[in-house]
Amino acid sequence: MVHTRIPPSKLPVEALLVGFLFLATGVFGVAYGARRAWLPPLASRHGAGIDLMLVYLLVTVGVLFLIGYVALGVLIWRAARQQRVTLRLATRKTEWVLSAAFGAVVALVGEVGVLAIGIPVWSEYFGASPPADAFLVEVTGAQFVWNVRYPGDDGIFGRTDPRLIDDLSNPIGIDRTDPAAADDVALQNEVAVPVNRPVRLRLRSKDMIHSFFLPHLRVKQDAVPGMTPEIVFVPTREGTFEIACTELCGLGHYRMQGFLHVLSEGEFRQWLQQQR
C-alpha cells in the first residue's frame, strides 16, 4: 500500500481555487486581448502584411494560450482531488507521440507565419527591388532631432561633411560647394511625402543610434552612425502621423518627436516649393 507523510489536500476548496486561478487567468487573458483592436489605425501598404502577421499570431496563439490555461486548470482540479496515482508511467510511445504532436503544432504556427506571411512583407520593406518611381528622402537622427533632407529636382543628395556641421545653421553638414547640394532641401522634424507613392527612406545618424518609428505605418528602422540602411514603404492614407524614437539615445529620447505629413500629389508639390 502506498502512503506518504504529506496528507492529501484536505480541502477540495483549495484545489478548486488554484484550478480556477489558472482557468480564470486564461479566460481573462483572451478576453482582454480580444477586447479591442490594439494596433494603431493602419496607414501603409506593407503594414497590411504586418497586421495580417500579427492578427494571425494573435488568433493562433490566443487559441493555444486559452487551451493551455484551461488544460492546466482542469488538470490541477482533477489531480488535486485524487486519492491515489492513477497513471504512473506513460509508455515511451505515448511520450514521444505527445511530444512530437506539441512540437509540430508550435513549429507549424511559428514557421508558417515567418515563411508564408512574413517573407513577402520583409522583402518589400527592405526594398529587395525598390520601385523605379520611389520617392527618395533622407532622415538623419541626432540628439534629439530628426533632420530631414530632400535631394531636390536632380534626385541626388549633395555631399556632406561632418566638419561643416553647425547645430544651428547646418545640422547635418551639407557641403554647399557641391553642385548636387544646391537644390537639397533640409528641414527638421517634419517629413512630407505624397500619398500612395513608394517612399525610399535612407536613414543616417549624426551621433547615437536612433530608431525611426512610425507606429501607424508599421515602419521601424534603426539609424546607426556609420551606416545608411534604406527601407521602402507606401503611405496609403493622407494625414499627419507621429514619428517616435525607439532606440535609447539619451535623456531626451522620450521626446524625440517628429511628424510625417502624407499629402496628395498636388499638395505635396506645393509644400516642397514652400520649403526651398
Add this chain to the structure above:
Amino acid sequence: MAETAAEPVLEPREQAHDEPASGFIRRYIFSTDHKIIGIQYILTGLFMAVVGSLLAMLIRLQLGWPTHQWTLLGRLLPTGMASGVMTPEFYLALVTMHGTIMVFFFISYVLVSGFGNYLIPLQIGARDMAYPFLNMLSYWVALLSALVMLASFFVTGGAAAAGWTSYPPLSAVSSAVPGSAWGQTLWLLSMALFIASFTMGGLNYVATIFSLRARGMAMMRMTLSVWSFFIAAIMGLLAFPPLTAAAVMLLFDRHFGTSFFLPSGMVVAGQLLPHQGGSPLLWQHLFWFLGHPEVYVLILPALGIACDLLPVFTRKPLFGYRIQVYCLIAVGVLGMVVWGHHMFVSGMSPFSGEYFSVATLLITVPMAIFGANMMASLWGGRLQLSTPMLFVLGVIAFFGTGGFGGLFLGNATADMQLHDTYFVVGHFHFMIGGVTLLGTFAAIYFWFPKMFGRSMSEFWGKVHFWLTFIPFFTVFFMQHFQGLQGMPRRYYAFTSYEFLKPMQGQNVIISVAALILIAAQLVFLANFCWSLIKGRRAEENPWAATTLEWTVASPPPHGNFGHVLPVVHRWPYEYSVEGSETDYTPQTVSPQDVPVTA
C-alpha cells in the same frame, strides 16, 4: 536504459572533508564548502533583489504618475529626484540598473550560482565541488562585482544609463548621457568581474558533474536540475567570454581613444569625435552572443527545478524524462545561434534577419515539448498543493505565456512593429523575470528545510504565491498590449505623443499592480527571516522525496554523506512504485528491495 554508462571512479577529496574547517570565519565566511557558498550566493542575490525591486518601484511611480511631486523621495534622492520630480537621466539610470541587477545579480546569483552550488554535489552524490577553492574565489569575485555595480550609483554622473544592453555610442561617449561618465566604466568593470566569476563557477559545475558523480549515478540518472545547471554552465562558458572581450574593447574606446565600436564622422554635443572605422553593430553582436544564451542560462535551471518538484508533489514520475533531457540539450545548441533576433531592425542584413527568425522559431519546438511534458506530468498524479508546488504551477503558466510572446518576437516581420516596445518588456519579464522568479521561490520554499533545518510557513507561503502570481500576470500581460499599441520602452514619460496619451490609464493600473507585487515580497522576506530563527524543525526528508540530498541530515554535515558515499541504483523520479512500502523510493534503494521501473 543507461545502466552501462561509465561509472565515475574518482573519489572526491575524502581527506579534505574529514574535519570541517574550524573557526567561524573559515567556516561561514571564507568557506570552501559548496553549501555555504551556495547560501552566500543566495543571500547576496536576495539583497540585490531588494535593491532591484526598489528601483522598479521608482520606475513604476514615474510611469504611473509622471508629473507628481514625491516630496519624501525628493529628500531621500536629492540628485535624481530634486524637489520630488525625477530627472530623465535618473530614470534611465534606474531602468539600466534594474535590468542589470535583476538579470545578473539576482536571478543569476540565486538560481544559477546559489542553487547550482548547493544542489549539484548533493544531488550527484559528491562531497563538494571539484575545485572548492576556485568555488570560494568565484563567490568573492561575484561579491566584488556586485559591490562595484552598487558603487556606480555614487560616482559623478550617476549609474550607467545606456540600458542593460549598453549599446555604444551611447555607452561609449561620456558626453552622450550623464551615466556614461564614470557609471558606465564601473558597469563594464563589474560585468567583466561577473563573467570571470561565472567562468570559475561554470568550470566547477562541468568538472564536478563529469568527474564526481557517485557510483551508479549515470548521466541519465541525474535530476533535471543538475542537467539544467550542466547545460547552463556549458552555455555560459561558451557565450560569456566574448562579452569580457567586448567590455575591455569598450573601455578602450572610452578611455584610450580606440575605435572598435565608433565610426568616423560622429558629432556629439557640437564636437566632432576623432574616432574612425568602428561599428556600433559589433557590440550588439558581441552583447547578444552573451545576452541570448544568458536567457537560457537563467531559465533552464528554473525549468529543471520545476521538473524536479513535479514528481514530489504529484507522487508519480516525471512525464518524458529523457525527452526533457534531449530538449535541454537541443535548446542549449540552438540557443547559441539565434542571438541576431534581437537585431532585426538594427541595420543588420535582412538576409541574416530571416535566418535568425527561422532558427529562433525552431527553438520553440523543444521548448514547447518541454512545457507540454511538464503539464502532462500532472495527468494521473495525486497533486499536493504545497507552496513550492504552487510556484511550480506558476512556472508552467508563465513559461507558456512568455513562450507564446516569443512566437511574435522571434518573427522578424512581426518584430518590425513590436521591437523595442512594451511587448518586449512584457515578454522578457515573463521569461527571465517570471519563470525564473517563481522558479527561485519554488526552490527556496522546497530546499529551505534542507539548507537551514527549519521549514518556512506554508500559510504565508501560499499568501505570497497568490499576491505574486496575480499582480505579476497583470503587469506584464498588459504590457504586451501596450506594445501592440506602439508604446516604446525606455521612455521617461509618455506625455509628448498624441498616440501614447490613451495609455496613461493602463500605466496607472500597471503601476498599482506592480507596487502590490513589490509589497507582497515583504511577506516572503518576513517569512524567510522568521523561519530561519523560529521555523518548525525539519527532518531529513520532509517532502518524502527520492533524490540524494534527502537521504542526509538537514542541514547536511560537512562532506555531505558521512563516511561512505552513496551508491545510486535508479533514476531520480521513483514515486508510487508497486511493491514498495512507501510511495517514494530513494535513488539509493537497491533493485532487490524495490524494482527499478525506468
